[in-house]
Amino acid sequence: MFRNKTKEIAIGGVKIGGDNPIAIQSMTNTKTENVTDTVSQILALEKAGCEIVRSAVPTMEAAKAFREIKKQIHIPLVADIHFDYKLAIAAVENGADKIRINPGNIGSRDRIREVVDCCRERQIPIRVGVNSGSLEKDLLEKYDGVTAEGLVESALQKAELICDMGYDNLVISIKSSDVMMCIRAHECIAEKTQFPLHVGITESGTIYSGSVKSAVGLGNILYQGIGDTIRVSLTGDPVQEIYAAKLILKTLGLRTGGISVVSCPTCGRTRIDLITLASQVEEMVKEFDLDIKVAVMGCVVNGPGEAREADIGIAGGIGEGLLIKKGEIVKKVPEEELLETLRQELLHWGS
Numbered sequence: 001m002f003r004n005k006t007k008e009i010a011i012g013g014v015k016i017g018g019d020n021p022i023a024i025q026s027m028t029n030t031k032t033e034n035v036t037d038t039v040s041q042i043l044a045l046e047k048a049g050c051e052i053v054r055s056a057v058p059t060m061e062a063a064k065a066f067r068e069i070k071k072q073i074h075i076p077l078v079a080d081i082h083f084d085y086k087l088a089i090a091a092v093e094n095g096a097d098k099i100r101i102n103p104g105n106i107g108s109r110d111r112i113r114e115v116v117d118c119c120r121e122r123q124i125p126i127r128v129g130v131n132s133g134s135l136e137k138d139l140l141e142k143y144d145g146v147t148a149e150g151l152v153e154s155a156l157q158k159a160e161l162i163c164d165m166g167y168d169n170l171v172i173s174i175k176s177s178d179v180m181m182c183i184r185a186h187e188c189i190a191e192k193t194q195f196p197l198h199v200g201i202t203e204s205g206t207i208y209s210g211s212v213k214s215a216v217g218l219g220n221i222l223y224q225g226i227g228d229t230i231r232v233s234l235t236g237d238p239v240q241e242i243y244a245a246k247l248i249l250k251t252l253g254l255r256t257g258g259i260s261v262v263s264c265p266t267c268g269r270t271r272i273d274l275i276t277l278a279s280q281v282e283e284m285v286k287e288f289d290l291d292i293k294v295a296v297m298g299c300v301v302n303g304p305g306e307a308r309e310a311d312i313g314i315a316g317g318i319g320e321g322l323l324i325k326k327g328e329i330v331k332k333v334p335e336e337e338l339l340e341t342l343r344q345e346l347l348h349w350g351s
Contacts, residue, residue, distance in 0.1 A: 002225040006196040009125050009171055012076030012097035013327070014051055016228040017196035022254055023229040026199070026238045027054040029081065032062035032069075038322035039072045041238065046075055048242040048279035049258075050284075052229065053098060054078035070095040078127070085111040087259050089118045098171070100127040102134055103158045115167045125169045126162060130155045131202055132176035148185035151176065156192060170195050171229070179217040186221045196228035203233065210234040211244045218248050220254045243286075259285040259346075262310060263296040270298035272316030280339055281314075288346050295324070312345055314338045 008018035016023050026045050030037040032055045042053050057063050057079045070077055078098040079091035085106045088099050099119065103112050112221050119126055132146045135154055143150040151174045159170055172195045176182045182201055189197065201210075203215040214232040221227055232244040249255035263278040278296045285294060295313030308327030315322045321338045323330045323345065 001263040003292060004190050004225045005194075006228055007168075007194050009018050009169060009196050010123075011052055011078070011171075013343060014076050020228070022227060022249060023051045023220070024049060024242060024249070025052040025054060025078075025229055025231040026050045026241045026245075027056075027231065027233075028072070029238060030055075032056055033059065033065050035068045036073075038065070038069055042069070042073045042075070042077075043243060044239055046073065048239045049243045049246055050075060052076045052078060052098075054080050054115050054231075056080045057087050057091050058082075060087065060090055061232045063087050064094055066091055066094040066096055071207050081106075083107075085115050088115045092118050092122060092124050095125065098127055100129050100173075102129050102131075102138060104130075104134065104154070105162055109161075112161065112203055113165055116162055116167050120167045125171055126167070127173060127198060128158045128162065128200075129173045129175070130158065130268060131174075132178065132181070146178075146181070148176075148181050148188055151181075151185045152189045152192065154300060155189065159193065159195060168195075171198050172196075173198035173200070175200055177201065177203040179213055179226070183220045186226050187224065190224075190226045197226060198229045198231070199227035200231040200233050203210065207236045207240050210236075212241075214244060214249055215251075219252060222248070222252055257289065257291045259288055259290050260293045261285060261296065262293060264298045266298050270316065271318045272298065272338075274298040274316060277314075277316070277339065281342065284339065284343055285346065288349075290346065290349055292349070294342070294346075312342070312349075314342050 006017040009016055014023055028038055028041050030041050032038055045053055053075055076097035077164060078100055079096040081088040081099055081101045083105050088101055091099060108111050130151055135146050135150055139150040139154055155172050155174045159172055174185045179201055199221050201214045218230055230245055232241045234241050263280045266274050281296050292311040295310035297315035313324045319335050320332055321330055321335055323341055
């Protein structure tokens with residue numbers, strides 16, 4: 001797939017932009033000051049495949065907690081800053097690998113310059129973030145409300161402000177909960193800047209609705225070659241954000257690896273609890289680092305045929321089911337043994 005060529009930026013040990021793969025991000029929802037809880041959540045995110053993590057810094061205690069958090073994690077840590085420029089400086093001094101700011105709510109030009117100088121001294125990237133809820137009054141008046149064009153103009157103004165201060169180690173993000181507006185904004189900004197773009201649909205919703213909205217929005221944006229790092233923003237366990245992001249990237253052919261699960265939607269021929277079984281399989285395969293496709297089918301009538309394109313699959317019958325490899329029936333097992341039979345096959349895959 002074609003990718004927009006953007007400036008390469010190093011965030012700790014992870015590079016984005018240029019020819020680098022699209023990086024997956026998430027954000028902790030613990031109190032950052034609680035080092036134990038925050039580290040525990042970040043380690044869970046790492047295990048799921050998170051490559052960059054961001055934590056809120058609403059207090060000086062949170063900024064200082066970065067030093068201890070950094071000692072116990074293995075991925076870059078980004079400080080999310082609003083309003084207080086001193087918190088941005090403190091976060092950098094305590095080890096932040098990148099800071100996220102909206103220069104519009106940091107304060108005066110002198111305060112912004114202090115933050116920029118601190119980041120320049122340590123070569124810490126700055127993510128310039130603009131959301132539809134933070135658009136400036138003059139741009140709201142100019143565009144008669146929140147628009148894609150207004151978001152782009154606001155972001156570029158802020159990036160230019162920092163560049164004028166002699167620093168261009170920047171990432172830009174423009175987010176909206178309006179999916180179509182977000183798509184249009186990214187199409188527009190991709191034509192106007194070479195800075196890498198962090199892409200996401202903000203305030204997208206719960207696990208279900210947020211995943212759907214993010215898949216539509218991110219899918220459209222990424223398919224056009226736009227985007228260097230993504231976050232699927234969900235109201236829930238942030239680990240779910242990683243699973244959703246990985247699936248979006250794999251569906252677009254932008255990632256390989258990991259087991260893909262396909263399952264039939266069930267019908268009147270289904271004689272097993274396929275909904276539960278498919279969910280169990282989807283959860284079970286997360287422990288395997290295999291680049292294969294697994295099919296879970298509801299009946300033995302169409303199962304072998306529908307699973308033909310999968311590497312391995314199971315198909316349910318009445319109290320029993322079939323193990324299928326490349327469309328060929330391997331053996332028949334009792335229904336209650338289907339999940340474990342599949343697991344054992346995966347454990348010994350390729351041996």
